[in-house]
Amino acid sequence: MLRVHFTAEDLFNVTFAREPLPLVELGMAVVAWQRRDAQEVFGRWRGHVSRELPGRARPLLDLLRPDGDNLQFVEPFTPTLEEGLAAVRDASGSLTGEQLARTAARAPGSASWLRALWAEDRDAWRQLDGALRSVHDLVIAPHWPRIRQSFHADVAWRTRLLAAHGIKACLASTHPGAGWAGTVFEVPGGPDFECALGGRGLILMPSPFWTGRPLLAEGPGGPDGARLLMYPALTPLPLVDPGRADGALDALLGRTRAAVLQLLVQQRTTSELARDLDISLPSVSEHTRTLRAAGLITTRRDGKAVLHSATGLGVDLLRSGG
Incomplete structure (x- = not known):
């Protein structure tokens, strides 16, 4: 179960992200492609991506697993592709051995490419850059207007929901099983994860690609800033x-x-x-x-x-x- 503890200050400090972000949505798209839920909505889209995605995009499967519980360095909070790619490259020196072990244990492919990436091998980082560009060109760029449409329509609706019914109803609407136990927001399903916001607040970000339980992550302000809750947009991309x-x-x-x-x-x-x-x-x-x-x-x-x-x-x- 996901359990998020709110203080009174946190309840007054829930905001929405301003825009979808290209590399965040790219990461969600790679995850959605590997998942097998919501086949009635994503089945045809997944088949198209499987046929069209070039081989050089495959390294991303080692970094972006279908449960969405992935390292954030490959999904930076940047407004453009080029800024995002620069942020990914800048993260090369900050990856830890513990992160490598965790990533390699979850990856479907050989650990050799991941070890080279962590060792700051230039060829490995060029492969990562090429993989991100390939997926962006096929899956994100041609559909960016529809991605933005889904994002902004969801934010507009939940903003009205927040005004009419309050923050608890707004957050409960992000998942069919979500609810509240006092000031603790709860969503059933594994893995178990518990977090106290501690006055830092929460940023809500709908994704037209994500289909699972809401994901909680560090926000753009880092460990000391507001947390980010990513949840499925009301209208997923194939239905936009x-x-x-x-x-x-x-x-x-x-x-x-x-x-x-x-x-x-x-x-x-x-x-x-x-x-x-x-x-x-x-x-x-x-x-x-x-x-x-x-x-x-x-x-x-x-x-x-x-x-x-x-x-x-x-x-x-x-x-x-x-």
Whole structure:
């Protein structure tokens, strides 16, 4: 279980990141590519990346494992690719033997490249630079407008949620199982991790690639600064509609998911949603899963039928989104 202890000061010091960051999202993309959850959403995207990703990007698999519990030096908090690559190179002298042992134990490949990297071998660091550039050119750069759309729509929605329902509801919405025990934010699932913020505060950062339990890490201010909580954006990248959104609700959810939520002001079955929206049953399941994970709809089974309906939070979103 993840347990984050808040002081009263911390509860007043929760903010949102201003922008998505290219190398942070690159790291999340490499992680998402290796995961096997949310296949109904990421399956096709993963297949495309597997076919298109060049071989020189493979070294990143040794550094970025699918559980997301990775060394942060390869995911610096920088606004541009070139600044990020410079920050990665600058980290070469600060890597420790303990970090090498931990990374090598988790890596799927040979430890020889990692040992060369830790020994500041120029060829090894050139390989890392080339791998980061390759993944950025294929997975991040062409989709940056959609990544930003998912990020900013999520921040806009949770900012409204924070204003209307408070910080506890806002943080609980980051994961279906999240909740509070007094002033301790709790999310089920392993590995166990416990942290006291101690007045440093918390920065919230949605990622359109991450699919697991929220991740807690050092923020851009280092050990003495605010902690960073990265969580799955409400609309993952494969479900972000290309092109200009027609309104705030479409920007947040995508046109089809917004239409699903609007229909669910009245209870409907999966088959009725597929019929009314002229989409397939698997597509309905994708959209209802995303809406349910965000707490916007509830689902229950009645015999053979699966019934969906909007929650109070979902109705509030519809009202605020026009």
